[in-house]
Amino acid sequence: MENNKITMFSSLNAHSTNYTIKAKIISMWNKKMNGSDNQIYRVDMLLMDEEGSFIQCSCLHKLFKRFLKFLVVDDCLLFHKPSLAKDTTKIKVTGNDQKLSLYAFSSVLKTENWSGPRYFFRFTDFKSVLSKKVEVNTPIGIYFLPLLL
Template sequence: MENNHITMFRSLNAHSTNYTIKAKIISMWDKKMNGYDNQIYRVDMLLMDEEGAFIQCSCLHKLFKRFLKFLVVDDCLLIHKPSLAKDTTKIKVTGKDQKLSFYAFTSVLKTDNWSGPRYLFKFTDFKSVLSKKIEVNTPIGNYCILFIF
């Protein structure tokens, strides 16, 4: 890969595709072709960077042969030149308005060099929940509420 500098999700810019991200696949699901339940149209993923930030990512069926071997939940990937675009899906898994996509110029490598969070959970104490200190539009599914008395 040309770019050894890792870009964190918070620094992604839709005006450039010349960056490399390091991400762990947290979850993966697929969308079937309209009218064909046995054919996959798109694979969607929830990715986490080493700062613990999340972003949704997708790979269309046209590129499956190239990327399918890399699409494994809990694997860490170096993804060079993904496309960043507006997330037009009805349900925003991460609460963000943008998502990544693999496209023709994207390259992917598996890596075992992960220094980010080991688990998906972000912990918060119950007092913060009661006082509504959790940021608005935060996907609550990423939180585990910890009761401290």
């Protein structure tokens, strides 16, 4: 990969395609071809960078042979020259207005050099949620402990 400088998700710029990102695949899911439950049209991924930011990424079926062997949940990858575009989906998985796509000029390499968060969630106390100190559009999950009587 020509560009060894890592670009964080917060610094991505749609006017440039010459960047490398280091990200861990947090989750993956498939979109099937219209009218066919046997064929996959696209693989979508949720990626996390070393700052703990998230972005959605996709790979179309035309490029599966090239990239599918690298796309493994919990693996850390270097993505060089992915395409960045506006996320026009109705449901934003990350709250981010942009998403990445792997295309013909992209390249992917596996790396073991991960210094980012170990987990893909952040803890916050319930009082912060109630007092609205959590940033707007931040996904939160609620865990209820069983009540022992």
